[in-house]
Amino acid sequence: MATHGVRGRSGGRPTLEEVAARAGVGRGTVSRVINGSPRVSDATRAAVEAAVAELGYVPNTAARALAANRTDAIALVVPEPETRFFAEPYFSDILKGVGAELADTEMQLLLIFAGSDKERRRLAQYLAAHRVDGVLLVSVHADDPLPDLLSQLEIPAVISGPRSAAETLTSVDSDNYGGGRSAVEHLLSRGRTRIAHITGRLDVYGAQRRVDGYRDALHDAGFDVDELLIEPGDFTEEGGRRAMETLLARRPDLDAVFAASDVTAAGARQVLREAGRRIPDDVALVGYDDSAIARHMDPPLTSVRQPIEEMGRRMIDLLLTEIADRRPAMSRGLERAQMVLATELVVRTSS
Amino acid sequence: MATHGVRGRSGGRPTLEEVAARAGVGRGTVSRVINGSPRVSDATRAAVEAAVAELGYVPNTAARALAANRTDAIALVVPEPETRFFAEPYFSDILKGVGAELADTEMQLLLIFAGSDKERRRLAQYLAAHRVDGVLLVSVHADDPLPDLLSQLEIPAVISGPRSAAETLTSVDSDNYGGGRSAVEHLLSRGRTRIAHITGRLDVYGAQRRVDGYRDALHDAGFDVDELLIEPGDFTEEGGRRAMETLLARRPDLDAVFAASDVTAAGARQVLREAGRRIPDDVALVGYDDSAIARHMDPPLTSVRQPIEEMGRRMIDLLLTEIADRRPAMSRGLERAQMVLATELVVRTSS
DNA sequence: ATCACACGTGGGAGCGCTCCCACGGTACCT
DNA sequence: AGGTACCGTGGGAGCGCTCCCACGTGTGAT
Numbered sequence: 001m002a003t004h005g006v007r008g009r010s011g012g013r014p015t016l017e018e019v020a021a022r023a024g025v026g027r028g029t030v031s032r033v034i035n036g037s038p039r040v041s042d043a044t045r046a047a048v049e050a051a052v053a054e055l056g057y058v059p060n061t062a063a064r065a066l067a068a069n070r071t072d073a074i075a076l077v078v079p080e081p082e083t084r085f086f087a088e089p090y091f092s093d094i095l096k097g098v099g100a101e102l103a104d105t106e107m108q109l110l111l112i113f114a115g116s117d118k119e120r121r122r123l124a125q126y127l128a129a130h131r132v133d134g135v136l137l138v139s140v141h142a143d144d145p146l147p148d149l150l151s152q153l154e155i156p157a158v159i160s161g162p163r164s165a166a167e168t169l170t171s172v173d174s175d176n177y178g179g180g181r182s183a184v185e186h187l188l189s190r191g192r193t194r195i196a197h198i199t200g201r202l203d204v205y206g207a208q209r210r211v212d213g214y215r216d217a218l219h220d221a222g223f224d225v226d227e228l229l230i231e232p233g234d235f236t237e238e239g240g241r242r243a244m245e246t247l248l249a250r251r252p253d254l255d256a257v258f259a260a261s262d263v264t265a266a267g268a269r270q271v272l273r274e275a276g277r278r279i280p281d282d283v284a285l286v287g288y289d290d291s292a293i294a295r296h297m298d299p300p301l302t303s304v305r306q307p308i309e310e311m312g313r314r315m316i317d318l319l320l321t322e323i324a325d326r327r328p329a330m331s332r333g334l335e336r337a338q339m340v341l342a343t344e345l346v347v348r349t350s351s
Numbered sequence: 352m353a354t355h356g357v358r359g360r361s362g363g364r365p366t367l368e369e370v371a372a373r374a375g376v377g378r379g380t381v382s383r384v385i386n387g388s389p390r391v392s393d394a395t396r397a398a399v400e401a402a403v404a405e406l407g408y409v410p411n412t413a414a415r416a417l418a419a420n421r422t423d424a425i426a427l428v429v430p431e432p433e434t435r436f437f438a439e440p441y442f443s444d445i446l447k448g449v450g451a452e453l454a455d456t457e458m459q460l461l462l463i464f465a466g467s468d469k470e471r472r473r474l475a476q477y478l479a480a481h482r483v484d485g486v487l488l489v490s491v492h493a494d495d496p497l498p499d500l501l502s503q504l505e506i507p508a509v510i511s512g513p514r515s516a517a518e519t520l521t522s523v524d525s526d527n528y529g530g531g532r533s534a535v536e537h538l539l540s541r542g543r544t545r546i547a548h549i550t551g552r553l554d555v556y557g558a559q560r561r562v563d564g565y566r567d568a569l570h571d572a573g574f575d576v577d578e579l580l581i582e583p584g585d586f587t588e589e590g591g592r593r594a595m596e597t598l599l600a601r602r603p604d605l606d607a608v609f610a611a612s613d614v615t616a617a618g619a620r621q622v623l624r625e626a627g628r629r630i631p632d633d634v635a636l637v638g639y640d641d642s643a644i645a646r647h648m649d650p651p652l653t654s655v656r657q658p659i660e661e662m663g664r665r666m667i668d669l670l671l672t673e674i675a676d677r678r679p680a681m682s683r684g685l686e687r688a689q690m691v692l693a694t695e696l697v698v699r700t701s702s
Numbered sequence: 703a704t705c706a707c708a709c710g711t712g713g714g715a716g717c718g719c720t721c722c723c724a725c726g727g728t729a730c731c732t
Numbered sequence: 733a734g735g736t737a738c739c740g741t742g743g744g745a746g747c748g749c750t751c752c753c754a755c756g757t758g759t760g761a762t
Contacts, residue, residue, distance in 0.1 A: 028713065099433060103469065118454065129412055367719065
């Protein structure tokens with residue numbers, strides 16, 4: 001469909017040189033037209049474009065990459081096994097945002113999994129070869145060496161979910177603090193006062209921030225924070241069950257639970273049911289992520305929604321800017337951007 | 352982790368030339384070592400490898416691609432919107448096989464979605480630019496122009512699920528005929544004789560082959576095929592419901608149903624339940640795909656499993672061979688490979 | 703009339719590699 | 733001794749682009 005027109009009699013694909021000859025101009029001029037430089041007269045531009053169309057010219061990426069020292073490709077690095085990538089809607093949402101924002105760009109997106117050690121070595125090789133202009137990093141654990149490798153190689157990178165408050169890479173995050181806060185404020189407004197919190201993995205910065213939001217919301221409402229109402233989980237269903245059992249044993253009079261993920265809430269719900277507590281009558285329940293689970297739970301789960309697709313879009317924005325600036329990491333003076341997007345509490349009948 | 356060692360004082364990455372100088376050999380020799388040519392003495396090879404390690408040399412992909420006219424990349428083209436890609440386990444299984452087979456290769460895998468028209472135009476551009484050495488095509492509809500574009504551009508390609516018996520591209524498929532056959536033979540062996548079939552979308556070659564298997568199994572067992580027992584579906588749950596209603600109205604005495612997908616079977620099951628038929632007592636049910644749905648259905652669904660991961664692996668095998676042969680499509684004489692992998696009937700309590 | 707300075711343009715140099723030819727050396731034949 | 737063959741090796745040429753300098757030519761200020 002895209003290519004018809006005369007193939008060069010040489011048999012191969014037409015080159016810049018051939019287009020130039022055909023249009024009766026020099027090589028440089030064709031290059032300028034191809035790259036959208038404004039320093040070309042309209043007449044010349046038209047002639048070149050005609051020649052390009054007639055010959056079905058398509059630039060040779062390798063040659064361009066070699067000469068210009070760029071690749072026009074960026075990588076989305078997922079430091080997880082592929083299984084998790086498909087299992088968690090998080091990734092698919094990010095990918096959707098990224099794809100949308102990249103759609104009218106020349107940039108090519110590469111999806112790279114780095115779950116196993118072998119894959120990670122491969123990735124290191126890959127980055128060392130500078131085969132991408134920039135990197136999008138999602139779901140990075142606190143002790144992951146990848147970000148440092150990237151700044152060392154001076155490859156522009158944007159991370160989703162900073163590793164800490166002192167993240168050195170440009171980052172995009174949802175407002176975990178505000179999310180945690182809004183969940184608790186909502187429960188308070190419903191008249192609940194003995195609100196428990198099942199946290200996420202605390203080596204994940206976002207999980208900590210949710211706890212901070214939980215604490216501050218209670219504190220600002222004039223309550224003391226009861227440490228016995230806080231129990232660490234790990235984002236999983238099983239973790240939610242365990243934590244809920246502990247909490248119930250420790251504080252049987254609790255009247256609400258804020259779980260750090262919907263899956264965790266599902267685990268908690270199960271234990272509450274088995275203990276004969278009705279939701280929301282006896283215990284109100286709020287989750288986090290607003291995933292499919294939340295909508296299909298019985299009763300439907302109130303949950304904090306993160307704008308994940310939007311995060312994907314913003315990540316690309318920032319990355320492209322950084323690439324364009326060509327001042328990779330730690331360029332002098334320039335503050336690393338730390339973008340934070342608002343969350344939204346989706347109220348359902350569980351609270 | 353991967354790169355330490357002396358960076359060239361020039362500041363940039365070391366080149367072949369610098370490695371050659373350091374090892375006291377010529378450029379060609381280093382190239383030979385890098386590319387694993389046997390025509391290098393052991394001593395020289397060792398010297399070069401030492402120099403490579405010391406300098407932290409990593410080949411420049413763009414330069415290599417330009418000089419050698421190859422990209423060391425292949426694309427997995429998914430002619431579907433990203434949503435379906437994540438929704439259907441088929442893709443994740445294929446990807447798993449592909450990834451595994453590619454793991455100890457230099458080849459880079461690109462994932463390209465071509466669901467929308469815009470994306471397809473982009474893809475055509477991409478292929479015209481020969482940015483990949485080969486293409487893996489999955490889930491292609493009968494009238495898709497993509498395969499023809501590929502052979503026209505002479506890009507090696509392997510398709511999963513041939514478009515017809517006369518597929519011109521190299522293909523890998525599971526044995527849909529045998530799968531259909533085994534499902535019916537199984538039902539016959541259970542003493543069922545009035546076996547209905549809800550087909551898949553009949554513009555999908557594999558769906559047709561399943562029908563063929565259904566027919567032949569009955570015929571070979573000495574039964575006439577009752578056309579009123581065959582009702583077209585479309586692989587969806589809703590299609591399964593509709594078809595089941597039709598069948599039940601037409602042949603209330605049917606005692607078994609073979610559905611062309613598990614999802615279709617789920618739809619059929621629902622209608623059967625509503626009609627008061629017990630499974631498997633009154634009506635035995637067999638699905639296709641052996642997906643999660645099959646395992647979790649009540650009762651658990653007998654289903655035909657396709658070796659999807661294996662298909663991914665074989666596709667890569669064939670593609671790499673084709674790339675190595677450098678005789679892209681329709682090279683003279685060479686029969687297109689049409690690989691067919693066996694299916695397996697997983698018997699559960701629904702039959 | 704002169705100078706200055708844009709602007710649009712052509713083409714050399716060079717990006718880092720692979721390919722291939724040519725060369726000297728060794729080994730084995732006649 | 734000369735011839736032939738092959739092996740390991742060096743390095744020229746060239747892949748198709750971008751970058752940048754240099755070169756007219758036209759315009760406005762002097």
